[in-house]
Amino acid sequence: METTDWLVTEAGDCLPCEAPEDDDFPAQPYRLYRFLTEVEDILNEYQDDLARLRAIRPRVRRLLVSSDWLQGEYRDPDPKTGWSVVMLYDEPDFPLTVQMVAWSPGCVSPIHNHGTWGVVAIVGGEEKNTLWRRSPTSQHPDRLERAGDRTFVPGEIVSFLPDAIHCVEPLGDEPTITFNLYGKTDFDRRFEFDAIAHTARKF
Numbered sequence: 001m002e003t004t005d006w007l008v009t010e011a012g013d014c015l016p017c018e019a020p021e022d023d024d025f026p027a028q029p030y031r032l033y034r035f036l037t038e039v040e041d042i043l044n045e046y047q048d049d050l051a052r053l054r055a056i057r058p059r060v061r062r063l064l065v066s067s068d069w070l071q072g073e074y075r076d077p078d079p080k081t082g083w084s085v086v087m088l089y090d091e092p093d094f095p096l097t098v099q100m101v102a103w104s105p106g107c108v109s110p111i112h113n114h115g116t117w118g119v120v121a122i123v124g125g126e127e128k129n130t131l132w133r134r135s136p137t138s139q140h141p142d143r144l145e146r147a148g149d150r151t152f153v154p155g156e157i158v159s160f161l162p163d164a165i166h167c168v169e170p171l172g173d174e175p176t177i178t179f180n181l182y183g184k185t186d187f188d189r190r191f192e193f194d195a196i197a198h199t200a201r202k203f
């Protein structure tokens with residue numbers, strides 16, 4: 001079976017993960033509120049990010065398979081910035097956010113990590129991820145080295161550990177549309193990197 005689910009680590013590895021088949025899911029709709037409740041239960045049950053992502057990934061797949069309406073819940077990218085974000089769920093003191101993000105071809109994100117776990121499902125277009133890992137020297141403690149790249153297509157689900165480092169770029173002519181789920185950001189642990197100057201800054 002072709003791999004569709006992935007885990008990106010802080011070492012810049014992109015590891016294949018087991019994924020359920022679409023017809024393994026029950027036929028009844030899987031509502032967003034139920035998905036959110038189950039993810040909250042998972043976060044309470046597991047403190048380990050690997051265990052959390054293992055439990056959350058199949059639920060993201062089930063949500064996207066079950067809820068066609070979600071696939072259309074994005075805004076075309078802003079012509080000025082090249083991207084748009086529709087916040088589907090963000091409640092104060094609730095430990096996760098759900099967004100639909102659209103990116104125009106030609107936009108490249110800064111190199112960054114998220115300071116929290118994340119799950120990104122590709123809904124439309126193609127997204128190239130360049131992966132990086134820390135490679136500190138005494139002179140440059142925030143030095144990075146490139147670990148590789150991979151292009152994800154609709155139907156693929158990519159999960160990220162909090163210190164996984166990437167930059168993303170749409171490929172082709174169509175905007176990239178993604179469903180993004182993130183935990184609670186630790187702002188002391190989230191950075192944008194400059195791979196040429198070997199610097200990192202919190203954002």
Ligand SMILES: [Fe+2]
Nearest residue numbers: 112113114166
């Ligand atoms: Fe990212």
